[in-house]
Amino acid sequence: xxxxxxxxxxxxxxxxxGFTMILVVANHVGAEAFEIPRGVSTSLQFLVLFxxxxxxxxxxxxAYKASQVWNLATFGQLVGKKLRVQIxxxxxxxxxxxxxxxxxxxxxxxxxxxxxxxxxxxFTLVLLYMFLIYYVFxxxxxxxxxxxxIPITLLFIVSLVCYETCYLPKYxxxxxxxxxxxxDFMNDTSLIQVFQYFPFFIYGNIVHRYWExxxxxxxxxxxxxxxxxxxxxxxxxxxxxxxxxxxxxxxxLTLARFILLTMVVMYxxxxxxxxxxFSVIGASLQYIGRRTLDIYLIHYLxxxxxxxxxxxxxxxxxxxxxxTLSTVVIALLVIGFCIITSNILRVSPFFRKWLFGRx
Numbered sequence: 155x156x157x158x159x160x161x162x163x164x165x166x167x168x169x170x171x172g173f174t175m176i177l178v179v180a181n182h183v184g185a186e187a188f189e190i191p192r193g194v195s196t197s198l199q200f201l202v203l204f205x206x207x208x209x210x211x212x213x214x215x216x217a218y219k220a221s222q223v224w225n226l227a228t229f230g231q232l233v234g235k236k237l238r239v240q241i242x243x244x245x246x247x248x249x250x251x252x253x254x255x256x257x258x259x260x261x262x263x264x265x266x267x268x269x270x271x272x273x274x275x276x277f278t279l280v281l282l283y284m285f286l287i288y289y290v291f292x293x294x295x296x297x298x299x300x301x302x303x304i305p306i307t308l309l310f311i312v313s314l315v316c317y318e319t320c321y322l323p324k325y326x327x328x329x330x331x332x333x334x335x336x337x338d339f340m341n342d343t344s345l346i347q348v349f350q351y352f353p354f355f356i357y358g359n360i361v362h363r364y365w366e367x368x369x370x371x372x373x374x375x376x377x378x379x380x381x382x383x384x385x386x387x388x389x390x391x392x393x394x395x396x397x398x399x400x401x402x403x404x405x406x407l408t409l410a411r412f413i414l415l416t417m418v419v420m421y422x423x424x425x426x427x428x429x430x431x432f433s434v435i436g437a438s439l440q441y442i443g444r445r446t447l448d449i450y451l452i453h454y455l456x457x458x459x460x461x462x463x464x465x466x467x468x469x470x471x472x473x474x475x476x477x478t479l480s481t482v483v484i485a486l487l488v489i490g491f492c493i494i495t496s497n498i499l500r501v502s503p504f505f506r507k508w509l510f511g512r513x
Contacts, residue, residue, distance in 0.1 A: 169429035169436050170422040171212050172443030177205045179453050180485035182274070184477070187457045187484065189464035197477035199393050203407075204414035206277075207354040211415050213281060214358030217288055224296035232289055239447075239511030240282035246509060247451040248275045254455060270344045274454050278447070280347040284355045287348075306360055313353040320349050321404045357412065361419075372420050385413040442489060448496035448510050449489055456488045 184190045184198050192198050222228070248266070251273060256262035266273035295305050340346045361368045371377050388406040391397055398406060422429060429436035442449065467477055499505040506512045 166422045166426035166429040168443040169439035172439035180481040183484045184481040189461040196474045207411045208415040210351045210354040211358035214355035215362045218362040240278045244278040310356045316349040449492045452492040456491045
């Protein structure tokens with residue numbers, strides 16, 4: 155009896171996920187540890203455009219599995235696993251962080267619960283929402299008699315409409331609760347974050363569904379030069395010029411986000427020979443990429459308190475290289491401590507399963 159061929163893992167995609175995790179921690183180092191105002195930090199302003207969109211893109215990319223058989227049993231198994239992996243570790247480290255990092259744990263917990271970012275632990279909750287929405291969609295899609303690109307395209311359009319409500323508060327004040335129009339439900343549930351990032355999850359899913367066609371587009375002679383030209387103007391308007399006002403201002407912001415994350419994906423794919431397990435950089439990034447949940451949950455406990463660095467960059471502005479270098483170096487140190495802590499906890503099969511979702 156012949157065994158089915160083992161699926162080839164995209165090593166560069168694991169490396170890309172590790173790279174994105176470094177950007178996430180670096181952003182928290184700059185914004186929370188150094189207390190660099192976003193308007194002051196040229197690095198944070200630029201990287202924030204594609205940092206989280208890229209993370210959700212990768213999650214959506216990996217969510218699609220062409221061989222997945224959808225029935226009630228597998229649907230229930232997937233939902234149950236996601237609930238266990240996403241909820242239990244988040245609650246544990248949420249409480250642990252409130253206990254260690256705050257002066258008054260009992261005042262901090264309700265305060266964090268009533269803001270959409272949940273004291274920094276919003277990501278796993280929001281990602282859970284996205285997976286649940288996608289599982290329901292995929293299950294219904296599997297029951298359609300005709301296989302088509304139309305359902306996933308419609309879902310992408312709906313996600314863009316919801317995304318739009320977040321950046322047009324004048325017209326959709328009910329959704330964008332934290333900009334002058336309080337909406338307790340959207341804040342308490344963190345659904346506002348789902349609205350902001352779900353299009354990138356679905357974008358990643360679509361790219362994986364049509365990976366052969368996507369690669370042909372990436373390899374064409376015209377695609378990359380065009381998006382580089384477009385993103386220069388889009389990013390400049392978003393970061394500097396602000397020539398588009400009111401509702402139109404969302405256009406360069408959205409273009410910059412989608413194009414920049416696409417460029418990063420194209421870079422890692424194009425230079426994938428440097429991101430294999432046989433290179434130091436590739437092996438290191440892949441290792442971080444396979445520990446993203448651990449690092450995300452733990453890293454808040456190791457962020458330093460260095461507001462004087464933020465004061466320095468506030469005084470001496472437009473230092474992109476120093477700004478980026480300082481945040482990334484400290485981020486790598488923080489990630490190192492997170493991995494050590496994770497490895498210590500993973501000695502216990504109980505912790506490995508219930509804190510990090512590994513059997």
